[in-house]
Amino acid sequence: MAKELWKGNEAVAEAAIKAGCRFFFGYPITPQNEIPEYMSLRLPQVGGCFLQAESEVAAINMVYGAAGAGARVMTSSSSPGISLKQEGITYIAAAELPCVIVNMVRGGPGLGGIQPAQSDYFQATKGGGHGDYRIVVLAPDSIQEAANLVQEAFDIADQYRNPVMILGDGMIGQMMEPVEFTEVKKRQLPEKTWATTGLRGRKEHNVVNSLFIDPAVCEKHNQKLFAKYAEIEKNEIKVEEYNLEGAEIVFAAYGTVARIVKNAIKALENEGIKAGLIRPITLWPFPKANFYKAAEMPNVKAFLSVEMSMGQMVEDVEISVKGKKPVYFYGRTGGMVPTPKAIVEEAKKILGGAK
């Protein structure tokens, strides 16, 4: 298949359909509206069901019901809407249901703005809802990668019976880039013997539940969840290392910002400064080892986390680097996008100080 120009939101929706997603429940919010719009047209064509819910709260609970019933199901929203979905997300994680949630992040807090941001990093990777749980968070940097990751997200969700979030931003949602929908390698997936399908001859009833009223049982359940998360951390980390060899400064950036950083790296190189990048593709599990390894490289003087936030992922970088090298932060927020020039200036300032 030849490459075609696709808008990010529509590519995400089409990728979901290609991955076998047949149910979508959502609610309008900018800048992700093309996802529900596309689904409302396409899902009926493939025998699926699109439903516009009365709220994000209802939408995520429809996802809970459909996932519990054994379907491949997705919802999408943007920051304020994702806050509303957090109730459902913790229930889905607790009940160990697979689903895919897309967040095309916009500036916050509060109603914030509608321009691209990365200020939902904490919410996505550190819980979001209440209780001890984790969701897998995938952060594409291009429309092609978004299309690939969405397809894989459904497999990851099914394999581990866990929600997977695609964390994009307004740019990923709104821009157009060439996409080739390639078959993502299919995984061996367990059968959904736990799904509520109606007994249909089965002897024991299936129960989808997140209530464990006995604290000992609840603790045991949480320990089981965390054994699963350990497995995910072992198997599912995705990361891009770029230009690390000989780098004096290593950037940390994800999503579209990583691409802006790559421009900055080229500009620095033109000035004779070697810089590299570690781009986490999975924000949870976080590629801690890659950062630690880079911190041990003698050529690396410092790390600089560049984000469209006031500094969120930088905390994970600090945890990973374990104090071996200084970690700095540069960010724009509220919907403002960092420029390569500003990043170059920041890096030079740090290296000037580090020398």
Next chain:
Amino acid sequence: MTHQIIMAGFGGQGVMSMGRILAEAGLKEGKNVSWLPSYGPEMRGGTANCSVIISDEPVGAPTVTEATAAIVMNRPSLDKFEKDVLPGGHLFINSSLIDRKATREDINVYYIPANEIADELGTGKIANMVMLGAYIKVTNAAKEETIMEYIEEIFSGKKAELIPLNKEALKRGADCIK
């Protein structure tokens, strides 16, 4: 070679579709491309803009803060984006609607009476294609034939009658470049 273009104007001037057409043509020519729109309420009647990148290398930042060229369709767009053109870059001004000259002296400026030409062709709506014709004549970011190839794809059936009009608009725009 990397072309980093900002296109801007009022909502309804066809700024977004001009960018899309250029990106599609770039893709047809085997280049790496991206098209990033401004979005939200400003799209509905206010100033709209998009950034297009056409490059032989993989596209880095999809945002354009240092433009190799800017196409401005109205005065607010000129005021906003003139400063973003790289020294030696190109600025295309829709002189039908913009009453001032560029202030920069380190860039190449082209004044295109796009709306007047479009009106002569029978519809003001085609002003964007006039501008695009001028732009590709100067920069060679995409070939006219490739753009027409894409135009022919999207204007099928009843709309096919618009194909010659688009071709003529591109040509008239190019003719403005001496």
Next chain:
Amino acid sequence: MAVVFEKTKGLTDKPTHYCPGCTHGIIHRLVAESLEELGLLDKAIGVAPVGCAVFAYDYFSCDMQEAAHGRAPAVATGIKRVHPDSTVFSYQGDGDLASIGTAEIVHAAMRGEKITTIFVNNAIYGMTGGQMAPTTLVGQKATTSPLGRDADHAGMPIRISEMLATIPKAVFIERVSVHDVPNIIKAKKAIKKAFETQMKGLGFSLVEVLSTCPTNWGKTPIEALKWLKENMIPYYPVQNFRTPEEVK
């Protein structure tokens, strides 16, 4: 020995946690018997609420999902859209349905979701310890209305069946009570009709069941039944609001 009575297959053997005199047990049985008698147990999927019936998933023998507070109609919607041939029901109390879950129930009804909701109205929050519910009667004492519900302060109790009966696709709506045997028999008839409405694909169906809470009302079970009859029924009339022609 001849079997004269058998527990319905629609319920598990698990002893319920309900207080003595609580009518949830009766309502569970009516729902389970209705499913069994209609031959729907094998394809039924229930959704339990948050509230006193939170453990309903342990008591019904069909497949069950436990929903977040108030969200059962949304969860049921998700299930029904995946398995349209299943019989999907939500079982919700008044706090769950008439307070935190109003948006979900109204919109499930508006869409005409082909699900059945069993709405248990006992005019109080039972599980959390007797707080005022949206259905608590004016003057009725609760732990968050210690002097009795004041209509000027807390408004008037909400009549869900009347409200939902204004929605075109809410095609079966009936309020019943379980305070005595004749009413229990009527309640079961209504529940069966509601399931029939669903299985004929006619639209949304809801049975509001007036129920007691002796513990939080501070009454004996018998006093509670009497209180229901004398106080709840005058405000919440037991009646059918809507029945589609096809199940009459």
